[in-house]
Structures are given as structure tokens and as C-alpha cells.
Amino acid sequence: MSARPETSDDGDRPPAVAARGITKHFPGVVANADVDLTVEHGEVHALLGENGAGKTTLAAVLTGLYEPDAGEFVLAGQRHRFRSPREALAQGVGMVHQHFRLVDRFTVAENIALGDRRQPLLLSQRRLERKLGDLSERYGLEIDLGARVGDLSVGERQRVEIVKILHRGVDVLLLDEPTAVLTPQEAEALFTAVRAMAADGKAVVFITHKLGEVMAVADRVTIMRDGRVVGTVATAASDEQELAQLMVGRTVDLSPRRAQEPAGEAVLSVRDLRLDVGPAEAGQALRDLTLAVHSGEIVGVAGVAGNGQVELAEVVAGLRAPSAGQVEVGGADVTGAGVLSTRRAGLAYVPEDRLGTGLAPGLSIADNLLLTRERGFIVDRRAAKRQAEETIAAFDVKARGPSAPTGGMSGGNVQKILLARELRGTARALVVAAPTRGLDVGATAFVRGLLDDRRRNGCGILLISEDLDELRALADRIVVLYEGRIVLERPGQHADVTELGLAMAGVEVETGVST
């Protein structure tokens, strides 16, 4: 292992946080085992690990949500043990949670004042504005104090959370998977804010499982696996490959994959597709969209969320009828024919919303595997159970058994069940939306391998994703969707991120579109 443990470097100021031997058990799980973590002032320190590695538990211990079973931590030279988040905040340690703790019906100002005992009984937005001073501006975290939180976008809500914590005067800020809900642009803005905070002398702990983010934002990174720390390294002295290996415990292949053979005949094509969701042209979710996916190729659809991706997937899958245009699957016209007919024509659909749309969370694995199968009137439960057992074994799914509900499983295992069902059939055309979103490195590699495997077997895949790295790693062609229209098409291996990004933002690109 090439990890090079580091201790405090310049020594003139004690570390912001030094945790020693933190251990935390839950029934049946050791979430943290003898964990050490040192974070300096003025440092962005990434906490990297796969889902379930113990990152969030460690953060919860540091911020007083959990009491550790063993271990201690030293804060600015003093030993502490927090019994509640309030105590932690009082000592200058605050956390922005993955799931925001905001009251939708309250305004931003009210949310910031919420739980802050320094606030007067009667709230005054003007007063709060004065007290906040240049806090927002200094870190590029503009917020509208008068807006109702329920009306804000996810990125804006996150800014409110951060400002709320900063306003309490924290020195140590923990961010739990902060980019999971952000668009690439919003994530970039967040990185800028985080760097500004560090430059201001604050210690920022950035919890993530994304390697690219670690390299982009962190000075040092502590890698966790199975509840233990496996190393702390300076990002400048490491690379993504090394981090991935530390995190997963084995080598992971994240190299790009392309089609081996030229694409065959079209297995999925849409012509002049239009979908009206409101009046006039502004109400068109899809505008004269023409696209073909051939056997043995992956066509990537890039775009900022809300530019027609969901609508395209749903129209192709037969969940919605288009207002105009044509959908063909395997040469058969399935325009407006409905889900069942489209599926019978040979199309499988892996929706972005896995639990809730692709799978019913309260139903068992066995039942979920039947969801899109042709079934007789009598459900053969024994066969379903056997099939589920086979799937669990073949895909290495971590679950108690065929009757375990999918709702309790981790993202990677959920996606395995969903893909197992949709890829097993005879489908020649596949629509896959955000297949690796939220998955850890190991599961991501597994899912990409599966999709590549289907491509080799002659399947045509329409891959819809906001993750440009993913598209560039898998797609043979990439098209950019903007306001329901294809505005750019590029071969996968030559796709330039800047060019794609501009097209995604709606900037006119000179070179034409060939569809």
C-alpha cells in the first residue's frame, strides 16, 4: 500500500480536529473501528469511501449525533465529547447533511434563525441580513433571505444549509456527499465556496465517494473501508487509480469501453418526435427529435436535467404517447402502443428512479423480478423464488434472501436487481437512465461491465446520463439534448467536455448536427 500517513505539518497551530480511536457499533455492524482522523485549519480534507464504509457514522460522531463506544477527539487542543449536535455547534463543529434539514414552508431567513438561540424572539429579516453581513458574498453563496425554501432548487437549498451553519460561527464544517444532488455547474460553484472557506482558515471535511471530486477540491484525503481508515494521503501526491484501489481494496477497471464491431441495423429509432406538455412552443418537452440506435452500439444522451431526458425515455418506453412523430422498436411501429406492447417489441427500460419506479420498494426481490415479466393468471411463487435465488447468486447481491424487500438494500444492490431483470430478457433495445448515479466505484464498474456486455451481444443501448465522464467512458456516439432538441452530436472517443458543456448550456455550436 502506497498510502503515506501524514500528521500535522506546520505545527504553529494545533489541528482543528484530531480524532483518536473512534469506535462505534450498531446492532450487527461495526460502523467505525479504531478510526483516527486529523484535520488542519485551512484545509479541505476529503473523507473517501464506498457506501457503508463508515464515513457518515464518523461524521455523526464528530458532530454529536452519535456517542462513540470508544475513542476521543481533541478540538483546538481541548478534549471533547459531544452529546448533541447543539453542543458540537457551540464548539464550532457543524455539518451539512445529505438530506437537508430545512423547513419547506419557512423562508430562508426563518430557516437560518431556526434553532439559533442567539436570535431575538421576534424575527427581523433586515436584522438577520445585517448580521449575516458579507458571509454569503465572501464565499460566493448568494441566497435570497425572503424566499420560501420550498420554492428553491436543490442547489439553492444546499447554499441555505451552508450559510445557516456558517452563521453559527463554525470552524469545522462537515459536508456529507454534498454533490450527490447537484448539477455539474452547481458542484463547481460549491467547490469554489469550499476553497474560499479553507482559505479563510476553516477546516472543511468533504465526505464523498467520487474520486474526481477528491482530486478537484481536497488537499488531503482519508480513505475508509469497512469501518476502518486505510490511509491518509495528500491529493497532490496521488491519483485516481491509487485512490480507487485504496477505497475498494482491489484494482478496478474504469477505462473507457467502446464497441468492438461496427453497429448493425437500427433497433430503436424515433422520428420527428414531439411532446406537448403545455401550451405553445414553450410547452414542448420534445421538439422534432430524430435519433436512431443501432445494434451493438451505445448512444449517449447528455444534457442538464429537465431538458427532455425523462420525457424522451418515457415516450420511447411507451409510458407516454408522443404528440407527433414515430417510435420504432426492432422495426415495428410502437408509437403510442403502451408499455406492454413496446416491451413485447423488444425494448427494456431502466429508469433513473430505481426504487419507486423501476422497483416497488416494499415488495420482495422475488416479486420485483416478476414486475416486467409476462405472467399467467396464477403466479408461480416457487419459480419466482428460485429465480430470485439464482439472480442473487449470479449478481452477487447482498440481501437476506429472495423475500427481502428491495427498499432496505443499498443503491448498488438495488441497481443490480433492476438490471438483472431488464437485461435478462430478449430485449434488443435498451433505454438506461443514470445507471451509476449514487453508486460506489465497485458497483459502477460492475454496471458498466454489464452494459458493455449487452452491447457485445448486439443490444442497442440509449444511455441517458448527466455524468459526462460516464458517457465518454461508454458511449460510441454522444448527442446533447437542450430544450427537447438535439443540438450536438459527437463520436464518443472524440467528445470534448468543453464543447459538450457549452452545448448543454444552450450555447450555439457552429458545427452541424447529423441525426
Add this chain to the structure above:
Amino acid sequence: MIRLERREHVRWWHYVSVPVVSVLLAALTGAVFLVLTGFDPVAVYAGMLRASLTSRFGLADTLVSATPLMLTGLAAAVAFRYRLYNIGAEGQLYVGAIAAAGVGLALGEIPAPLAILAVVVAGALGGALWVLLPALARAWLGTSEIITTLLLNYVALFAMRYLIFGSTSLWRDPTATNFPQGRPLPEAAEFPEWGLTRIHLGLVVALLAVVGLWWLLARTRVGFDLRVFGDSPEAARYAGIGVRRVVVGVLLLSGALAGLAGAGEVAGRAHQLDPQGLAVGVGYAGIIVAALARYNPLGVPLVAVLLGAISNAGTALQSTAELRVPVAVSTMLQGAILIFVLGGELHLRYRVRLGRGTAAPATADQAATEVVTTPETPARERPSR
């Protein structure tokens, strides 16, 4: 400090022991009240058992009371378990009764099997018809079925009263001069009774409905589609299950079951359309039956018999010379049993721990972020099949 900790595994005997202990605790609570009001709890409980379970006629009367409860219990169970809240079993029961009585009276003396079949079908259709409008409104307009079905209960009640008290309809007995009452059904349409008891064919209908419904929900594609819909309507849409069809189908089935209860009360018990005897809240009680049975059709008959026994015992106790226990005692016991059984539910899912210890994260969704993903954590709670 008292803390609740999630159970890792629910053992099968918990499903038996928890309700049994709950009922015993309820009886204990009732005993306190009985002693305070000057009764001997042992004598009262013995009397109740005799009146409702341990004597032959007591048991028979209990089964007669339980019959409509089973059907309205099924009506609520089939709807509630898929998150369709049909509160209108009461009204659907009335309309089922009106339809059953009407068809029975209109057909007159025809061969008994035909008459009975016609009465049963009419009851089911009447109940289904009464929920049709709320079902369509829910499926196409998203109107809350809770409100619409509830309000239609009053419409049905007053319609039924009008037929007997406010008009000279087919249902009203023209020979009753003192007090308006229903016209007696022709003998052919009356449900046969079992021996000398008042147990009638309705019990068989109810038990057939229990088994049929269980089979439909647990073994067939219809049940599968319903489960998907109940768990996640979006997943149902994705899978190509017609969501509107499911909503209308479930509500119609629920209404039909409540209507069957009405037919049974007319053809099996009163032998006429009897507005006073019908409007005793059997439809609403069905919701309680369903909840206690955890919305499982197979649990419905047991709970229906239990509640039937209690209400029966109350009436019987009141008329027992040596005791003279007010009927309120049985109402109170019914309430106590409900509270304890519902409280017992908690013990199925959680264990109570005293003092501080490991585990039990401060906030549930905090722990969920990282811990819930491990296979050791318990399954999400749902009405099981």
C-alpha cells in the same frame, strides 16, 4: 430512560403472543373498572364468555353478529391495504340491502336457489354501484375517496329511511299500520338457517369470500398487480399495470363485499329491509376489524368473531337478571381491547429497553444513511400478505 429498539427479527409466535397478551391486559383493565363500580369481574367475564362463546346458543349468536363484520372487514381490508381508503362500507351495506330486498320482493315466490342467488348478486351489485362514482372520481380526477365515500353513507342512510318511512315503496309493508316497517321477503329469498340456531347462509358466503379473496390476492396476477400498485403507483405505471383500472377494480370489489353484508342482513337476519336494525355501524366497525387483522383477509374472520362476541356479550349481560351490568361495560371493553391490540402492534416491531446502551441511533434517518444498507437491518414494515 425508556427506549424503543427495532426488532431484528419478528418471530412467528410474536404474532400469536402479542395479541393474546393484549386481550388479557384489556380484560385486566376492564376488571379494574368493574371492581370500582361494584361488580365481580370473574362473574362478569364468566357471564360474558357464556353469553358469547362457551354456550351453544351464545356461540351461534356470536357467529350471527360476526357474519356482516367479516364481510365489511374484508371490504375495508381489500381497499385499505392498497391505500384506497373506502370509508363507505356503511352506505354500501345499506344500498346492498336495498338492492337485495328489492330484487327478492320483485321476484316473489320463484325457486329458492334462484331467489337466493338473485338476492346475493343484487346485494353485491348494489354495494359496488354505490362506490362506482367515488371510484371513477378518484381514478380520473384524483378526488379523495375518503370524503366521497363517507358523504355517500348519509345519502344511502336517508334513501333507505325514505323507502320505509317516507314513501309507500315496494320495500314498505302496506299492512303495518302502527309503525312503518319493511315488507317481509318471500320465503324463497330467505337464507336457510342451520338447525335451530340463527346461523344462516350468510356465514358461508362470508367464509367463501374470505378464502376467495385470499386466493385472489396471494396467488394470482390480480393480487400481484394490486400489491405493486399499493406499494408504488409509479412502479405500477412503469410495469404497464393500468392504474385507473386497479383503483376502480379495488373499490368496486370493496363495495361489493360491503353490499354482500347488506344482503346477508336482509335475507338472513331481518327478512325485510329494516333501517333501524341495519344502521348499527357494522360498516364502520369493519374498518376496525380490518385494522386488527392487519388487512389480511385470513385474519378477518377471527377478529370479526372476537368483536362479535364482545358486542353480543354486552347485550346478553344487560339482560341477565343476577348481574345487570350496563351495556357500556362491553363498549368500554371493546375500546380497551382496541387500544391494547393497537398498542401491541408496536411490540411486534420494537422491543422496549430500559436505560442507555449501544445502538438506537439518535435519529432514524441518520443511521439509515449508512447502516440501513447492511443486510442485518430489519425489513420495512408493511401490511404483510
